Structure formats: C-alpha cells, structure tokens
Amino acid sequence: MASNGSSSYHHGNLRQELMDLAEKHLVDTGVHDLSLRALAREIGVSQTAPYRHFKDKNALLAALATEGFRRFFDVCRPSEMEERSDQSILLFGLAYARFAREHTAMFHLMFGPTLQPRNQYPELFAAGREAIYKVRARVEKGLQRGELRPLDDIASIAHTIWAAVHGVTTLMLDHADTYGYHRDIDLQAEKSMRMMIAGLCVDPSGIATLPETATHYPPVPA
Incomplete structure (x- = not known):
C-alpha cells in the first residue's frame, strides 16, 4: 500500500487524494480528529x-x-437562467437549502466558524465573495427592471436576502424538531422563502407561478 501511495504522490495525485479522504472523514467523523499525518498514514x-x-x-x-x-x-446555475429576478432569487434559496441538506458537513465547513478569519485563505475568501456578488447581481437586475422594490441599497438588500435564506436553512438543519414540525420540513423551508421573497417583489404574483418544488434541478454533485 505504501508503494502505491508513494507512486500516486509522484504522479501528482496526492493533493486530490488528501482532499478526497479528508472529505470522507469530514462526513463520517467531523474535522476535530482530522490531521495531515493521519491522512498520510492512511494513504500510505x-x-x-x-x-x-x-x-x-x-x-x-x-x-x-x-x-x-x-x-x-x-x-x-439553473437559478441564473430564470428571466425574472424574483424567481431567480427564490430558486437560489431553494438550491441553497437543498445543497445544505444533501451536503451538511460541507455546508458547515463552508459557512461555519472553523476557518476564521476568512481572509487568511484567499481562494476561499474569493469564493465567498463570489457567492454574495451573485445575489447582488440578481438584486441589481430586479431593481433595474422594476421587479423588486427599492427598499434600500443593493448591498443591503442582497445581504438581507442571504441572511434570510441562511437563517431558514440553518433552522431546517439544526432545529428540525421545532421548525416545520407540523409539515414536511422541506416544504416549510420553501414556504418561508416564498413569503420572504414575495415581500421584496413589486408584483408578488410572479413567485406564485413557479412550481411548488424545484424538480428541474440536477443532482447535487458528490
């Protein structure tokens, strides 16, 4: 096994092997007992x-x-293909919640306190900035087209949307026993997001035209 691991390393695969194995441990046991030396031993x-x-x-x-x-x-990505910005924001929220449900350990790593302050990790910091900029682009388009109400500046509206979507998702993940206890939790998350986004819309009827679930989304990548 050691020779195979060393061979993989010399062929330039060790970095990806470490990431793949670290993700497996992240899902199975969390980050606290993870160490580079232990991963090296396991890979060989x-x-x-x-x-x-x-x-x-x-x-x-x-x-x-x-x-x-x-x-x-x-x-x-499918949310970015929606013509109406309010519908795009709703589908973004649904995708956000779905990703969190299907990749909970990764979601907590991406948004949790483990990797703070973020500016110590330039690529991760840039990825997080890209995420909020995608929401800002939707907001800017919606304001320009008169689909969203100009309640405040673009950045403030975008951060409010993010906070609401993240709040719904966190309640869904961490407090499922009380949040949505009277109905299917995914349906409750969707209803919460619909109500939140409808409050931003000049014409909330556009939200009602979307199907009850985003069934056209592709599977979440493993």
Missing part, C-alpha cells in the same frame, strides 16, 4: 509528504471548502 505516504501541498490542516480544509463553493455554484 510519508508523514511529511502532505506538507508539500498544505501548510497545515486548516489549509487543507480551506481548499475543501473552496471546492464546496464550486459545487454549490453548479447547483445554483
């Missing part, structure tokens, strides 16, 4: 080999979280 390379790619465990986790954002953007 020297305990110093991982440090050629990551200076420490958090650097590895930051790379993993950045990859999580790339997958998240893929899941959100």
Whole structure:
C-alpha cells in the first residue's frame, strides 16, 4: 500500500487524494480528529509528504471548502437562467437549502466558524465573495427592471436576502424538531422563502407561478 501511495504522490495525485479522504472523514467523523499525518498514514505516504501541498490542516480544509463553493455554484446555475429576478432569487434559496441538506458537513465547513478569519485563505475568501456578488447581481437586475422594490441599497438588500435564506436553512438543519414540525420540513423551508421573497417583489404574483418544488434541478454533485 505504501508503494502505491508513494507512486500516486509522484504522479501528482496526492493533493486530490488528501482532499478526497479528508472529505470522507469530514462526513463520517467531523474535522476535530482530522490531521495531515493521519491522512498520510492512511494513504500510505510519508508523514511529511502532505506538507508539500498544505501548510497545515486548516489549509487543507480551506481548499475543501473552496471546492464546496464550486459545487454549490453548479447547483445554483439553473437559478441564473430564470428571466425574472424574483424567481431567480427564490430558486437560489431553494438550491441553497437543498445543497445544505444533501451536503451538511460541507455546508458547515463552508459557512461555519472553523476557518476564521476568512481572509487568511484567499481562494476561499474569493469564493465567498463570489457567492454574495451573485445575489447582488440578481438584486441589481430586479431593481433595474422594476421587479423588486427599492427598499434600500443593493448591498443591503442582497445581504438581507442571504441572511434570510441562511437563517431558514440553518433552522431546517439544526432545529428540525421545532421548525416545520407540523409539515414536511422541506416544504416549510420553501414556504418561508416564498413569503420572504414575495415581500421584496413589486408584483408578488410572479413567485406564485413557479412550481411548488424545484424538480428541474440536477443532482447535487458528490
């Protein structure tokens, strides 16, 4: 096994092997017991080999979280194809919640406190900025086309949308016993987002024209 691991490393695959194995441990056991040396032993390379790619465990986790954002953007892409900005924002919220449900450990790594402050990890910081800029672009388009009400400046509206979507998603993940207890929790999350976004719309009837669930979304990447 050691020779195979060393061979993989010399062929330039060790970085990806480390990320793949780290993600498996992230899902199975969390981040606290994760270490580069333990991953190296499991792969079958020297305990110093991982440090050629990551200076420490958090650097590895930051790379993993950045990859999580790339997958998240893929899941959100259909929302960017919606012509109406209010519908686009709703589908973004639904994709956000779905990604969190299907990749909960990755979601917590992407948005949780483990990797703080974010500006220590430039690629991860840039990915997070890209995410909020995507929401801002939807808001700007909606204001220009008269689809959203000009309640405040673009940045404030975008951050309010993000806070609301994230709040609904966090309640769904962490407080399912009380949030949505009287109905299917995914349906409750969708209803909450519909009500929130309808409040931003000049004509809320556009939200009602969307189907009850975003069944046209592709599977979330593994």
